[in-house]
Amino acid sequence: MLSRLARFNLLILDDFGISAFEADEANDLLEVIEDRVGVNSTIVTSQLPIDNWYDCLKNATVADAILDRLVHSSHKIKLSGESVRKLKSEENIV
Template identity: 50%
Template sequence: MTGAEVITAYQFKTHTADWGLTVFSTQDRADLLEIFDDRVNAGSTLNASQYPVDTWHAYLSEPTLADPILDRLAHQSHRIELKIPGESMRKSRKPISA
């Protein structure tokens, strides 16, 4: 993956496009660390989650792997946090008429 200009979270071996929907095994965490370590200064890595960044360490749960994973993600990163107030936007959509 070092040759790719951009990779996104759904390309990882996590079986999900969003952190927090599945539990990472120790092997999944080790794989993430290897991927993120290879990506340092090699290109962009996009990660998306519905959970706040400050909860990711607890989600990764194994400090010996969570610390370096989050260090690789945070170093030279640009963070965009979407804060949408109120109810789900899906509720505001009108039903499709037949």
């Protein structure tokens, strides 16, 4: 399964960090990211600031490895403002 994730042209990890990772899950994520770096594109969306990913991943060494591979070869887009879902639901109420 992990090798299949590495082969997709684009992998989207949506709502990253919404819950904490178990040790084996963090290791699996590292393996997938490691296989993809420089080969295929990965999009990560998160409401969690990058500094808080350490808490989410629980293991500082694994977190360092994942962040090193993701952050230093990425384009960061910071969104601000109201949630689009919230705005859309308010439009439907009126």
